[in-house]
Structure formats: C-alpha cells, structure tokens
Amino acid sequence: MAVPLALLLLLVVLRAATADAGAGAATTVAYNDRALVINGERRILISGSIHYPRSTPEMWPDLIKKAKEGGLDAIETYVFWNGHEPRPRQYNFEGNYDIVRFFKEIQNAGMYAILRIGPYICGEWNYGGLPAWLRDIPGMQFRLHNEPFEREMENFTTLIVNKMKDANMFAGQGGPIILAQIENEYGNIMGKLNNNESASQYIHWCADMANKQNIGVPWIMCQQDDDVPPHVINTCNGFYCHDWFPNRTDIPKIWTENWTGWFKAWDKPDFHRSAEDIAFAVAMFFQKRGSLQNYYMYHGGTNFGRTSGGPYITTSYDYDAPLDEYGNIRQPKYGHLKNLHSVIKSMEKILVHGEYNDTSYGKNITVTKFTFDGSSACFINNQFDDRDINVTLGGATHLIPAWSVSILPDCKTVAFNSAKIKTQTSVMVKKPNTVEKEPEGLKWSWMPENLQLFMTDERGSFKKNELLEQISTGTDQSDYLWYRTSLEHKGEASYTLYVNTTGHEIYAFVNGKLVGQNHSANGEFVFQLESPVSLHSGKNYISLLSGTVGLKNYGALFELMPAGIAGGPVKLIGTNGTGGIDLTNSSWTYMSGLAGEYRQIHLDKPEYRWQSHNGSIPVNRPFTWYKATFDAPAGEEAVVVDLLGLGKGAAWVNGNSLGRYWPSYTASEMPGCHVCDYRGKFKAEGDGIRCLTGCGEPSQRYYHVPRAFLRPAQPNTLVLFEEAGSDPTRAAFRTVAAGAVCAAAAEPGDDVTLSCGRHGRAISSVDVASFGVSRGSCGAYEGGCESKAALRAFTAACVGKEACTVRYTAAFAGAGCESGVLTVQATC
Ligand SMILES: *[C@@H]1O[C@H](CO)[C@@H](O)[C@H](O)[C@H]1NC(C)=O
Numbered sequence: 001m002a003v004p005l006a007l008l009l010l011l012v013v014l015r016a017a018t019a020d021a022g023a024g025a026a027t028t029v030a031y032n033d034r035a036l037v038i039n040g041e042r043r044i045l046i047s048g049s050i051h052y053p054r055s056t057p058e059m060w061p062d063l064i065k066k067a068k069e070g071g072l073d074a075i076e077t078y079v080f081w082n083g084h085e086p087r088p089r090q091y092n093f094e095g096n097y098d099i100v101r102f103f104k105e106i107q108n109a110g111m112y113a114i115l116r117i118g119p120y121i122c123g124e125w126n127y128g129g130l131p132a133w134l135r136d137i138p139g140m141q142f143r144l145h146n147e148p149f150e151r152e153m154e155n156f157t158t159l160i161v162n163k164m165k166d167a168n169m170f171a172g173q174g175g176p177i178i179l180a181q182i183e184n185e186y187g188n189i190m191g192k193l194n195n196n197e198s199a200s201q202y203i204h205w206c207a208d209m210a211n212k213q214n215i216g217v218p219w220i221m222c223q224q225d226d227d228v229p230p231h232v233i234n235t236c237n238g239f240y241c242h243d244w245f246p247n248r249t250d251i252p253k254i255w256t257e258n259w260t261g262w263f264k265a266w267d268k269p270d271f272h273r274s275a276e277d278i279a280f281a282v283a284m285f286f287q288k289r290g291s292l293q294n295y296y297m298y299h300g301g302t303n304f305g306r307t308s309g310g311p312y313i314t315t316s317y318d319y320d321a322p323l324d325e326y327g328n329i330r331q332p333k334y335g336h337l338k339n340l341h342s343v344i345k346s347m348e349k350i351l352v353h354g355e356y357n358d359t360s361y362g363k364n365i366t367v368t369k370f371t372f373d374g375s376s377a378c379f380i381n382n383q384f385d386d387r388d389i390n391v392t393l394g395g396a397t398h399l400i401p402a403w404s405v406s407i408l409p410d411c412k413t414v415a416f417n418s419a420k421i422k423t424q425t426s427v428m429v430k431k432p433n434t435v436e437k438e439p440e441g442l443k444w445s446w447m448p449e450n451l452q453l454f455m456t457d458e459r460g461s462f463k464k465n466e467l468l469e470q471i472s473t474g475t476d477q478s479d480y481l482w483y484r485t486s487l488e489h490k491g492e493a494s495y496t497l498y499v500n501t502t503g504h505e506i507y508a509f510v511n512g513k514l515v516g517q518n519h520s521a522n523g524e525f526v527f528q529l530e531s532p533v534s535l536h537s538g539k540n541y542i543s544l545l546s547g548t549v550g551l552k553n554y555g556a557l558f559e560l561m562p563a564g565i566a567g568g569p570v571k572l573i574g575t576n577g578t579g580g581i582d583l584t585n586s587s588w589t590y591m592s593g594l595a596g597e598y599r600q601i602h603l604d605k606p607e608y609r610w611q612s613h614n615g616s617i618p619v620n621r622p623f624t625w626y627k628a629t630f631d632a633p634a635g636e637e638a639v640v641v642d643l644l645g646l647g648k649g650a651a652w653v654n655g656n657s658l659g660r661y662w663p664s665y666t667a668s669e670m671p672g673c674h675v676c677d678y679r680g681k682f683k684a685e686g687d688g689i690r691c692l693t694g695c696g697e698p699s700q701r702y703y704h705v706p707r708a709f710l711r712p713a714q715p716n717t718l719v720l721f722e723e724a725g726s727d728p729t730r731a732a733f734r735t736v737a738a739g740a741v742c743a744a745a746a747e748p749g750d751d752v753t754l755s756c757g758r759h760g761r762a763i764s765s766v767d768v769a770s771f772g773v774s775r776g777s778c779g780a781y782e783g784g785c786e787s788k789a790a791l792r793a794f795t796a797a798c799v800g801k802e803a804c805t806v807r808y809t810a811a812f813a814g815a816g817c818e819s820g821v822l823t824v825q826a827t828c
C-alpha cells in the first residue's frame with residue numbers, strides 16, 4: 001500500500017511525540033496464519049529464554065551477545081513476581097531483578113524481546129513465582145475466578161506493563177518487546193481444578209485484563225488448546241511441536257518452549273538432550289510451518305538465594321542449554337543450532353509466503369516442498385529411530401540418517417542435516433585457582449548457630465494448640481520453622497519420638513539435644529521421623545525444626561501442597577508399645593527462621609566473633625557457620641566453588657547468596673545412565689531414558705560464584721551455613737575452561753575449526769588426528785590409524801593459538817584406514 005508522503009511525515013511526527021528522545025523507531029507487530037508480521041514483513045523468528053534473576057547484570061550483555069551470534073532474533077523471559085514483590089507492595093527491582101535494565105540490554109544488542117509476565121510462571125522457580133503472602137489474603141483462591149486473586153494479579157501485571165511503558169520498551173514505542181504472555185500452561189490444569197466454570201471465567205478474565213493493558217503487541221497464552229479466549233494467540237510447549245497446530249486458523253504456529261534439555265533435582269543425574277535431537281525437532285517444526293520458536297532454556301543459569309522450586313530442584317539450573325550455567329558456549333549444541341538457524345533464516349521468505357506440499361515417501365518419511373516466486377525449498381525427514389533411508393528427489397539420491405531432517409534450500413543441495421554435526425565438541429573442566437593453593441590456602445573460622453534460644457518453648461511469635469502448616473505460618477520468609485512444646489513427666493523413661501510431617505526435612509531436639517533428623521525422598525512429601533529419646537523427671541522440652549527446600553511450582557492446586565508438620569501427629573511412643581503420649585494438640589510455640597538469619601551472619605559484619613583455634617575448626621558439627629577468606633582466581637573465566645565434603649546448607653560470597661548446597665545428596669542410578677543414542681523421542685519425566693551423566697555422584701558439587709560477586713584485589717569471604725554437619729576444609733575455588741576440544745570432518749575440502757574460547761587460553765597440544773577413532777569420547781579418544789600429516793598440519797596451525805582452522809585435504813588420508821572421517825582432539 002502506497003502511503004502519501006505527507007501522511008507518512010505526520011505519522012513520524014506523531015510517533016516522535018509519543019516516544020522519548022533517543023528511543024528507537026516504532027515497530028508494528030501484527031500476525032496472520034503464517035507468521036508474525038513485523039513492520040509489514042512476515043518473519044521467521046528464533047528466540048531463546050534467558051531468565052534475568054538467574055545470572056547477574058554484569059553477565060547479561062555477554063549472554064545476549066552470544067545468543068545473537070548463535071543466530072537468535074529474540075530473548076524471552078518470565079517475570080518473577082515473588083522476587084519483585086517479596087512482601088505486599090514492597091518491591092525489588094535492583095541488581096539481578098532490574099528487569100528494565102535487562103530489556104535495555106536486549107534492545108542495545110538489536111534484538112527483539114518476549115515478555116512472559118505470567119505472573120504464574122512455573123519455571124522450576126520457588127512457588128511458581130507466586131508470593132506466599134498471597135495466602136494471607138482472605139478469600140484467596142489461586143488461579144481461579146475470584147476478586148482477591150484477580151485484584152493482586154492485575155495489580156502486579158499493571159505494574160510491570162507500566163514499568164515497560166515508562167521505559168519505552170514495547171515495539172510500538174521503539175522498544176524491543178514484540179509479544180507478551182499472560183498466565184502460563186493453564187490448559188494443562190484447568191480441567192483438574194474441580195471448578196471448570198470458575199477456571200473458564202478466570203482464563204477469559206486474564207485475556208480481557210491483558211488486552212485492557214493496551215501494550216500494542218499481541219498477547220500469547222501457552223499450552224491453552226481448549227477454551228482459548230479471543231484476541232490471544234495460543235502456543236505450544238514441549239520437546240517437539242511439529243504435529244501441533246494452533247486452535248484458530250488466523251494465528252501463526254508459535255513454539256514458546258522447546259526444551260533444550262531438562263532441569264536437575266538433588267537426587268537425579270544430569271539430563272542431556274543431544275544437539276542432533278534438538279536440531280531434528282526444530283527442523284521438523286519449521287518443515288511443518290512453524291514461524292517462531294523459542295529455546296527453553298538458551299541459558300539456564302543459577303537459582304541463587306532461596307529461588308529454586310520443586311521441591312528438590314538443584315541450585316544449578318544449567319538445563320544442558322546452548323550456553324552453560326556460567327555463560328560459556330556449550331559445544332557442539334550451540335554451533336550445531338547456529339548452523340541450523342542460518343539455513344532456516346536463508347529460507348525465510350519462502351517459508352512464510354510459499355505454497356507448501358507435504359508428500360509421504362513411505363512410512364515415517366515426509367518431503368515438504370515450499371514454492372514461491374519461481375523458486376523452491378525442501379525438507380526431507382526420516383522419523384524412523386532405527387534405520388537410515390535413501391530418498392530420491394529431483395533425480396538425486398540423499399541418504400537421510402535415522403531420526404533426522406535434511407534441509408535443501410534449493411531442493412537440490414543439502415545445506416544441513418540435523419544428525420551431522422560440523423561443530424567442535426568442547427569438554428569443559430574445572431581448573432585449580434592459580435592465585436592461591438587450595439584447599440590448604442583457605443583460612444577457616446567458625447561460629448555456632450545459637451540454638452539455645454529455641455531449646456525451650458518460652459520465647460516465640462505465638463502459641464497454638466495445634467500443629468500448623470509451614471508455608472502459611474511462616475509466609476516463606478525462611479526455609480525454617482520452629483515447633484516447640486514442653487511436657488511434665490514423672491520419673492525417667494525411654495520413648496520413641498514419632499513425627500509425621502509433610503516435608504521437606506526435620507531436625508528433632510529433646511531437652512536441648514539433637515535426637516534425630518530425616519527428609520522426604522524426592523517426588524514425595526510426607527515422611528516420618530522416629531527417634532529414641534529419654535525423658536527426665538519434671539519438665540521436658542521438645543523442639544522440632546522443619547525445613548523447606550524450595551516450594552512446589554507446578555500442578556493443579558500446587559499452592560495447597562502443604563509443608564511442615566501440618567496436623568502431625570507428633571507422639572511419644574512407649575518402648576513397650578503402650579503408655580504413649582500424644583503431643584499433637586499440646587501448646588506449640590512458633591518461630592520462623594534461625595537466629596543466624598536474623599543476625600545476618602552471612603554479611604560477615606565486623607562485630608561478629610568468628611572463632612579459630614590456631615586455624616582448626618570443628619567438623620561434623622550440625623548447625624555451624626563457617627567462614628573462609630580467599631583470593632579471587634585471576635582472569636575472566638567463570639569461577640565455581642567445589643563444596644565436596646559438605647552436607648547441606650547455604651553459601652554466600654561477600655554477602656551474595658550462591659544458593660542452597662547439598663553435595664551429600666547422591667544422584668540415583670537409572671537405566672538411562674548407560675545408554676546415549678540421539679535417535680528416538682527424548683524424554684525427561686520419570687527416569688529419563690538416555691544420555692544421563694553424574695549417576696551415583698553428588699548431584700551438585702560445584703556452585704557458581706559470578707565474577708561480579710568477587711573483589712579482585714582484596715580478600716574475599718566465603719560464608720557457609722552447614723546444617724547437617726560436615727567437613728568444609730576441602731572446599732576449593734576453581735575456574736571453568738575448555739579442557740579438550742575435538743572436531744571431525746567427513747570429506748576432503750571440509751574446514752575443521754578448533755577454539756578454546758574467548759578468555760585467552762591457547763591450544764597447548766594437538767593430541768589425536770586419526771581416521772580410526774571409534775572408542776572413547778572427546779578428551780579421551782583412543783586413536784588408531786593416525787595421520788602424521790594431519791597431526792603436523794594441526795600442530796603447526798593451532799598450538800599457541802586460541803582458535804585455528806585447517807582444511808582437510810586428500811594429503812591427510814591414511815592408507816588402509818576403514819574410516820574416511822578425520823577426528824582431531826586438542827588440549828586447551
Ligand atoms: C496496586 O495496589 C496498591 C495498593 O495496595 C495501589 O496503590 C495501586 O494503585 C494498585 N495498582 C494498580 C495498578 O491497581
């Protein structure tokens with residue numbers, strides 16, 4: 001459509017008047033059945049999730065830059081309500097909660113943004129993002145049609161929208177935000193809430209409330225396939241979304257969460273989703289007319305503080321994402337997807353405008369041909385997980401490996417196959433701190449947690465003749481809630497103290513002495529504690545400390561899942577089976593939090609009296625605070641602290657929380673620990689079926705210490721609160737860097753690139769250049785059929801360099817080698 005020049009000028013003037021000086025040009029966002037239409041152009045968009053509170057502001061520019069270099073157009077994030085509004089109308093938009101700064105960094109990088117407000121977000125985040133104080137509001141029912149919930153949800157949603165408007169962050173204002181999301185995965189639970197009418201009214205209210213915000217870009221709802229309100233786009237989440245289509249015909253196919261891996265729990269090994277399988281899923285999605293897809297996660301990051309959900313989600317939220325927890329490029333996943341993105345983007349016009357035709361070439365084989373403007377582009381997929389297939393297309397035969405997609409931008413030449421990785425593999429390792437020798441170099445001191453205050457039932461916040469639920473009693477301001485009572489007893493006697501609790505862990509004290517502890521198994525909540533105890537004549541005190549490890553974040557009515565000794569019972573059972581005492585309805589005194597939390601011992605204030613007897617500290621002592629001073633590792637590589645040897649607790653560096661630690665929890669053995677074949681559907685629920693690592697090892701041993709937490713030229717302080725009792729003196733700081741890098745090339749003419757990363761580490765040796773590698777994995781290849789010529793060429797080109805590229809020439813070929821594939825391994 002031709003716009004008269006005068007009108008165009010007028011529009012420009014109007015826009016300039018509404019936008020602040022310095023803001024970018026306004027962007028229009030519309031959509032049709034094929035794509036989002038941005039500034040009048042249909043677009044293929046590739047997005048990735050980076051959650052701002054899971055890294056530091058200092059990391060954001062680098063993460064976003066790497067995402068852009070990886071071929072992404074947009075960054076997507078949830079908004080974290082309980083992080084922003086920890087108490088009613090008391091807000092936190094500082095540090096890693098500075099959401100506007102995060103969106104400005106996206107804008108500075110020239111990328112688009114997707115704002116997923118929720119504000120229920122799931123996200124393996126504590127309580128799914130909802131503030132626990134909501135429960136104090138009378139009449140409150142979460143995520144159903146009721147005034148208290150809708151009022152609070154609208155209040156927070158409006159606050160975020162207004163912050164974004166004030167900063168000109170929406171596309172129409174010249175900002176990066178092209179889409180916004182309201183609610184989250186509601187379709188998964190709405191039928192299970194036993195109140196379908198209210199659920200339906202609620203989801204329609206959400207859409208109306210959102211549309212009233214007048215943000216100028218479309219609203220999306222993910223996993224909302226039934227009962228989709230008008231004026232919202234419903235989208236898909238999952239490992240695969242090619243067979244899914246949106247509910248209405250006038251909206252594009254959008255994939256909000258393509259899970260790049262999976263999160264980790266304290267008792268589970270590490271999940272890995274292969275680069276081949278994600279590339280397969282993404283290629284299939286675009287083959288089947290996808291228009292916008294988002295990687296969940298592109299960078300997973302760290303659950304600092306008490307933010308992990310679950311319960312039992314680890315502090316690491318690495319997710320096996322293309323950028324690792326520390327922000328390093330994960331190869332080959334990052335590079336393989338980058339190659340895919342560039343092929344898909346080269347076909348953008350034909351994918352969003354072209355006519356298309358899916359043709360079956362037999363069972364499990366589909367060829368899709370897009371045609372537009374006289375040219376054509378093809379996808380060929382092979383969905384068999386056990387056989388390679390030759391497909392003849394336009395006279396040429398293409399071998400399509402099992403569980404893969406080939407993309408032919410001209411329907412003749414294969415530009416990409418999802419199962420053929422041309423990117424190097426990097427093996428990241430933890431290197432010792434070169435500044436000081438550890439663990440010997442760390443200077444330790446300690447302080448006991450003051451438990452005496454809680455060893456009677458005298459001082460507390462309040463008393464009640466019942467055992468209360470923990471989340472509603474303590475409003476989740478601490479992991480810990482004390483339950484204390486006393487009883488008069490005639491004479492001495494032995495009993496079993498029996499406590500039935502809804503989780504997540506418990507410590508029991510009788511007359512000031514720790515008598516037992518227990519915790520729930522992952523996936524279960526209710527458990528029991530049974531401890532032998534002795535009572536003396538007269539008054540006896542029973543103190544129970546209940547602890548949570550991250551609140552549930554998912555499921556129908558997840559918010560009502562109790563924690564703590566809700567209802568008990570708590571009993572003293574006579575050792576002869578009779579004469580028990582039921583304490584369930586005794587007078588219980590309540591107090592939330594530990595003395596050390598009130599004193600903020602983690603801040604290491606000057607008045608604190610840390611003890612050190614000639615450098616020796618007590619070990620295996622429950623409820624102990626430890627402090628160590630250390631020099632920050634030199635350089636720019638990511639820093640971690642190795643907490644092997646510790647039990648369970650929380651860690652801080654220079655007052656900044658590293659999160660909960662629990663290295664004494666060992667990851668279970670599962671069938672998927674011992675097989676890793678990318679072919680076939682990836683699964684993570686239950687036991688996960690393939691490519692698990694870390695089985696039988698501490699589920700999380702290393703804890704991220706962002707560089708921003710460290711002071712380069714002065715001593716740094718590590719504070720640990722050890723709850724279970726352990727030996728901290730083995731703790732040590734490490735840097736994370738590429739150890740070995742490996743690459744393979746199939747044919748002469750292929751370029752082989754090796755890189756140690758950006759932080760100045762150079763390739764120190766080329767260890768393998770062979771045509772016979774069939775055993776081992778990168779870093780531990782067992783060669784065979786070595787090519788001396790290739791080894792010489794790589795050694796000459798690579799040693800001493802951060803990165804090098806060598807072309808595979810016919811001169812390298814070893815006589816009599818079975819494989820024509822050249823594999824190279826180097827050490828950084
Ligand atoms: C949110 O609630 C506070 C009072 O609690 C009120 O002052 C404020 O105006 C509300 N915001 C919106 C957008 O309704």
Ligand SMILES: *[C@@H]1O[C@H](CO)[C@@H](O)[C@H](O)[C@H]1NC(C)=O
Pocket residue numbers: 190191192194195196
């Ligand atoms: C609510 O709807 C779901 C299907 O959407 C159905 O399975 C369920 O039985 C319904 N529940 C009630 C209480 O009507």
Ligand SMILES: *[C@@H]1O[C@H](CO)[C@@H](O)[C@H](O)[C@H]1NC(C)=O
Pocket residue numbers: 225226227228247
């Ligand atoms: C969406 O799809 C479901 C089943 O696929 C159907 O029952 C429903 O009527 C569709 N439309 C809307 C607007 O929900």
Ligand SMILES: *[C@@H]1O[C@H](CO)[C@@H](O)[C@H](O)[C@H]1NC(C)=O
Pocket residue numbers: 357358359
């Ligand atoms: C789709 O492609 C097949 C095979 O090339 C052809 O037979 C068929 O006519 C095409 N259908 C349309 C609608 O173009």
Ligand SMILES: *[C@@H]1O[C@H](CO)[C@@H](O)[C@H](O)[C@H]1NC(C)=O
Pocket residue numbers: 363364383384385386
């Ligand atoms: C398609 O492949 C899958 C995985 O190999 C297999 O289970 C399925 O039976 C195949 N479908 C057909 C129709 O052969």
Ligand SMILES: *[C@@H]1O[C@H](CO)[C@@H](O)[C@H](O)[C@H]1NC(C)=O
Pocket residue numbers: 388389390397399
């Ligand atoms: C594919 O075709 C090639 C060349 O004709 C042949 O060597 C190969 O065995 C075929 N592979 C399969 C899986 O059919």
Ligand SMILES: *[C@@H]1O[C@H](CO)[C@@H](O)[C@H](O)[C@H]1NC(C)=O
Pocket residue numbers: 500501502526566567568569
């Ligand atoms: C333990 O508590 C749970 C949750 O309140 C309850 O369902 C269960 O019946 C209790 N078990 C015993 C043995 O009292």
Ligand SMILES: *[C@@H]1O[C@H](CO)[C@@H](O)[C@H](O)[C@H]1NC(C)=O
Pocket residue numbers: 516517518519526527528529530531
């Ligand atoms: C811990 O809880 C589990 C599950 O309830 C139970 O089997 C075990 O005996 C308990 N251990 C102690 C010491 O109470």
Ligand SMILES: *[C@@H]1O[C@H](CO)[C@@H](O)[C@H](O)[C@H]1NC(C)=O
Pocket residue numbers: 493494495574575576577578579
């Ligand atoms: C059983 O033990 C309880 C306390 O341990 C005691 O009060 C009671 O007298 C004992 N009963 C018998 C029959 O021994």
Ligand SMILES: *[C@@H]1O[C@H](CO)[C@@H](O)[C@H](O)[C@H]1NC(C)=O
Pocket residue numbers: 582584585
């Ligand atoms: C505790 O109080 C509740 C509620 O009053 C009652 O139902 C229960 O029977 C009492 N339990 C005991 C052991 O007295």
Ligand SMILES: *[C@@H]1O[C@H](CO)[C@@H](O)[C@H](O)[C@H]1NC(C)=O
Pocket residue numbers: 614
């Ligand atoms: C302090 O420890 C060192 C080495 O552990 C030891 O040689 C020295 O005698 C100790 N000094 C005292 C006063 O205990």
Ligand SMILES: CC(=O)N[C@H]1CO[C@H](CO)[C@@H](O)[C@@H]1O
Pocket residue numbers: 236237238239240241244682683684685
């Ligand atoms: C929408 C979608 O594809 N959901 C899938 C997400 O992945 C899980 C696990 O593989 C499937 O069970 C869901 O169907």
